[in-house]
Amino acid sequence: MVAATPTLPADWRDFFALTKPRVMSLVVFTGLCGLLAAPGHIHPVLGFTAVLCIAMGAGGAGALNQWWEADIDAGMKRTAKRPLPQGRMDPTSARDFGVALAVASVLLMGLAVGWLPAAILALSIFYYAVIYTIWLKPRTPQNIVIGGAAGAFPPLIGWIAVTGQIxxxxxxxxxxxxxxxxxxxxxxxxxxxxxxxxxxxxxxxxxxxxxxxxxxxxxxxxxxxxxxxxxxxxxxxxxxxxxxxxxxxxxxxxxxxxxxxxxxxxxxxxxxxxxxxxxxxxxxxxxxxxxxxxxxxxxxxxxx
Amino acid sequence: MTPEEQVELERRRRGRNLVLGALLLAFVVLFFFITIARISGQHH
The missing domain is CATH 1.20.120 (Four Helix Bundle (Hemerythrin (Met), subunit A))
Structure with a gap:
């Protein structure tokens, strides 16, 4: 099933929906908790930036996931109303939006907070968007076990943003x-x-x-x-x-x-x-x- | 493009411009405070 190509530019709310806001609330919360529970001190502005980068990275990965799975989403009741299966957005916009968010989140994390948390953030985005979504999810019933590792990154990144070491x-x-x-x-x-x-x-x-x-x-x-x-x-x-x-x-x-x-x-x-x-x-x-x-x-x- | 579509196109374009403008402004403010934080040397 291929979604119809929209004639109009997408509403900004559809771009927001691509970031999976409900999943992101859990990502932001666990990332923030990792940051707050870590021993040591981080400047509040840099701490905020670290959590923002974790959220942006997750949003970018979520957008790439929906770009890749648009045809699958169209066939499931739970996901059929997403922007791509409904034809409210063209796939290229979704892909570019996801890549832009992912790249920006990693660069900002690296410049503002540190390159170790930035590297782990990049790894987590690649893991979710490529290793999980594209490669393993459609191939093995262990997909949820594998995907669970992607969701487990935020507190790790938040913690390392403070301590600077694993x-x-x-x-x-x-x-x-x-x-x-x-x-x-x-x-x-x-x-x-x-x-x-x-x-x-x-x-x-x-x-x-x-x-x-x-x-x-x-x-x-x-x-x-x-x-x-x-x-x-x-x-x-x-x-x-x-x-x-x-x-x-x-x-x-x-x-x-x-x-x-x-x-x-x-x-x-x-x-x-x-x-x-x-x-x-x-x-x-x-x-x-x-x-x-x-x-x-x-x-x-x-x-x- | 029908007149209705033209109206909808302009509505969406206005909304996207406003949101993008607000985001860019927010990032300008954030980058300013990040710079202050990094210069004041409280990082780690």
Missing amino acids: TLMPIVLFAIIFMWTPPHFWALALFVKTDYAKVGIPMMPVVAGEESTRRQILAYSVLLLPLSAVPWFIGGAGAFYGIVALALSATFLALALPVAFRKRGEADTMAPEKRLFGFSVLYLFALFAALVADRVLWVQGIAS
Whole structure:
């Protein structure tokens, strides 16, 4: 299915929609939390610039993703109203917009903040737009596991913008989001399964079956429990973070259990899957907020 | 191009120009403050 070529220039709102604003809110939040939780000091203007660059990079990658997947998006209910499948924008504009945002974000990060965070930002954009979107997403049912690494970059980049070096803590934060993504997305994929099957994207529930997907959701949820508390174990965060992380992950696991051992019934409303998906978004926000709160408590403890 | 399309074209062009202008202005202000921040040597 090829979208019609528009005769009019696109509305600016359609360019904004290309950046996937809802995904970006999570990117900005986790990037900002990485920046705020990192030990050390960054000038507020440079800190703002770092988060802006992370957001611009994610927006550029999102635009390139939609440019590449316009035909696939046209076939799915969830994505059919995007600017390209609806023919509200010509593909070349979307591609150029994505490239411009990506290049500008990397150059600005390099000049204003540092070339190490800029290099990792460039790597994350290339990883999402090329390695994930173009190469692996249409080829393997492990696409979500691979794509999860793309979403795991923001807190790592935010942290390194402050410290200027790659240490164990930002890698652990990366690992936490990496482990969180498969159960988060497969819970969604279970209740929108038919759409992905229609456009030929090899999502896990379609390829390996629902039962296998449910068990894999459980496996990642089990691994997430100790992993989320690793910042506490290695001394990168305090007991406040550790206890909040364990409580959140235990709840995550408790919600994953019914999903893991359930079978879809006739006219199933998929309530447990929707509940797990809903909580998974809250989980990530709360976990990173706890990490920042822990850092604030620690700094105040030093000050008093 | 119909008269309706002409009106819509002008509406969109005006909107894009306004947004692009605002973005450029915001970047001018940001670059100014980045320069001040880097010169004052508080980076790292």
